Amino acid sequence: MKQIDDLGDLRGKRVLVRSDLNVPLDGSTITDDGRIRASVPTIQKLVDAGARVVVTAHLGRPKGEPDDKYTLAPVAKRLGELLGQDVAFATDTVGESASTTVAGLADGQVALLENVRFNAGETSKDDAERGAFADRLAGLADVFVSDGFGVVHRKQASVYDVAERLPSAMGGLVAAEIDVLRRLTEEPERPYAVVLGGSKVSDKLGVIDNLLGKADRLLIGGGMVFTFLKAQGHEVGTSLLEADQLDTCRDYIRRAEEAGVDLVLPTDIVVAPEFRADSPPTVVPADAMPADQMGLDIGPESGKAFAAALADAKTVFWNGPMGVFEFDAFSGGTRAVAQALVDGDGLTVVGGGDSAAAVRQLGFDEGAFGHISTGGGASLEYLEGKPLPGIDVLS
Numbered sequence: 180m181k182q183i184d185d186l187g188d189l190r191g192k193r194v195l196v197r198s199d200l201n202v203p204l205d206g207s208t209i210t211d212d213g214r215i216r217a218s219v220p221t222i223q224k225l226v227d228a229g230a231r232v233v234v235t236a237h238l239g240r241p242k243g244e245p246d247d248k249y250t251l252a253p254v255a256k257r258l259g260e261l262l263g264q265d266v267a268f269a270t271d272t273v274g275e276s277a278s279t280t281v282a283g284l285a286d287g288q289v290a291l292l293e294n295v296r297f298n299a300g301e302t303s304k305d306d307a308e309r310g311a312f313a314d315r316l317a318g319l320a321d322v323f324v325s326d327g328f329g330v331v332h333r334k335q336a337s338v339y340d341v342a343e344r345l346p347s348a349m350g351g352l353v354a355a356e357i358d359v360l361r362r363l364t365e366e367p368e369r370p371y372a373v374v375l376g377g378s379k380v381s382d383k384l385g386v387i388d389n390l391l392g393k394a395d396r397l398l399i400g401g402g403m404v405f406t407f408l409k410a411q412g413h414e415v416g417t418s419l420l421e422a423d424q425l426d427t428c429r430d431y432i433r434r435a436e437e438a439g440v441d442l443v444l445p446t447d448i449v450v451a452p453e454f455r456a457d458s459p460p461t462v463v464p465a466d467a468m469p470a471d472q473m474g475l476d477i478g479p480e481s482g483k484a485f486a487a488a489l490a491d492a493k494t495v496f497w498n499g500p501m502g503v504f505e506f507d508a509f510s511g512g513t514r515a516v517a518q519a520l521v522d523g524d525g526l527t528v529v530g531g532g533d534s535a536a537a538v539r540q541l542g543f544d545e546g547a548f549g550h551i552s553t554g555g556g557a558s559l560e561y562l563e564g565k566p567l568p569g570i571d572v573l574s
């Protein structure tokens with residue numbers, strides 16, 4: 180697969196780089212810039228090569244049209260600070276502003292295009308619609324570098340279709356991520372434990388299907404847990420729930436038992452009446468959640484049980500916070516799992532924008548983990564052995 184060095188002399192060339200700059204924001208304040216920092220080495224390499232660098236990225240999940248809440252403007256500013264040079268910001272992705280901004284770049288300068296998901300073509304399931312948008316995006320550049328590891332599992336215009344239209348290469352971040360994750364797919368040292376949580380439940384439940392044949396222990400927390408608890412017949416109140424996945428979860432529970440996989444579910448839950456930092460927390464048994472409250476973290480007893488299940492693991496992959504760690508009162512479960520990973524002596528890999536942010540925000544030293552991946556869904560799909568469109572298209 181082509182790397183940047185295989186693209187030839189890039190001086191004066193317009194290089195479109197797909198980065199994953201999907202960072203958590205509080206209003207317009209970036210609360211964790213990990214993904215921006217992870218994207219800098221590739222951009223800097225292109226700057227040093229004298230390229231005119233055009234970065235494209237998404238933020239959140241806007242509905243295919245401009246939405247101020249999801250503007251990349253604060254990200255352009257932070258990227259500029261990290262690069263030590265101004266980053267020109269185009270207020271659209273493929274329109275007038277993008278054309279003018281790209282045309283105004285000198286060799287070694289960088290532009291960031293507005294949120295690529297402000298365009299319906301980016302995420303369209305219709306190949307022609309996606310292709311038409313990719314044509315316009317590709318028209319802004321001479322070559323393409325795919326460096327957004329967190330999105331390589333998405334068959335989207337800026338990830339997939341654009342690579343079919345321009346000479347393309349894999350960026351250093353994607354290459355490095357794949358290098359580490361490959362170790363987890365080839366004979367992981369056992370016991371191999373996988374911890375799953377977070378809020379993208381429908382996206383990520385499916386990975387369990389495959390993990391049941393690979394992992395020795397499967398620990399489930401975060402928003403994912405309530406579909407399991409409900410499948411066991413328990414009340415889950417107003418918690419996150421994938422009502423159409425109950426049978427799937429029942430099947431996972433049965434198959435885990437048959438396969439001898441230790442499926443660890445929380446025995447206590449921190450509930451609150453509302454999704455708010457100051458909503459009063461109560462710890463309740465997992466099989467006795469009140470109907471009018473929502474589960475926002477695994478409880479302290481579960482935190483201890485999860486830590487015990489990780490203590491002697493030789494390989495651990497963790498994606499998805501155990502609770503709403505952004506609110507102090509609901510960060511205990513995530514802290515307990517992070518601490519268990521730090522205390523263990525196996526290979527530990529943390530994947531996902533929010534999981535990585537959680538580790539840093541809760542004050543853990545990044546160096547204490549084997550690898551912190553910028554992609555949650557992407558790394559899960561890689562571990563599942565699923566084809567990753569954004570990688571396959573490069574070969």
Ligand SMILES: Nc1ncnc2c1ncn2[C@@H]1O[C@H](COP(=O)(O)OP(=O)(O)O)[C@@H](O)[C@H]1O
Pocket residue numbers: 376377378379380400401402403419474475476498499500501502503504505530531532533534535554555556
């Ligand atoms: N019980 C819960 N209810 C609602 N949201 C939750 C719960 N547990 C965790 N979360 C949320 O999940 C989000 C992260 O989910 P996700 O995007 O799947 O993880 P990652 O970015 O690490 O892949 C966090 O913002 C966190 O607040």
Ligand SMILES: O=C(OP(=O)(O)O)[C@H](O)COP(=O)(O)O
Pocket residue numbers: 199201239240329330333379530531532533553554555556557
């Ligand atoms: O945040 C991301 O993924 P992750 O939460 O699985 O780590 C990526 O930016 C992909 O975003 P998406 O899941 O909206 O396509």
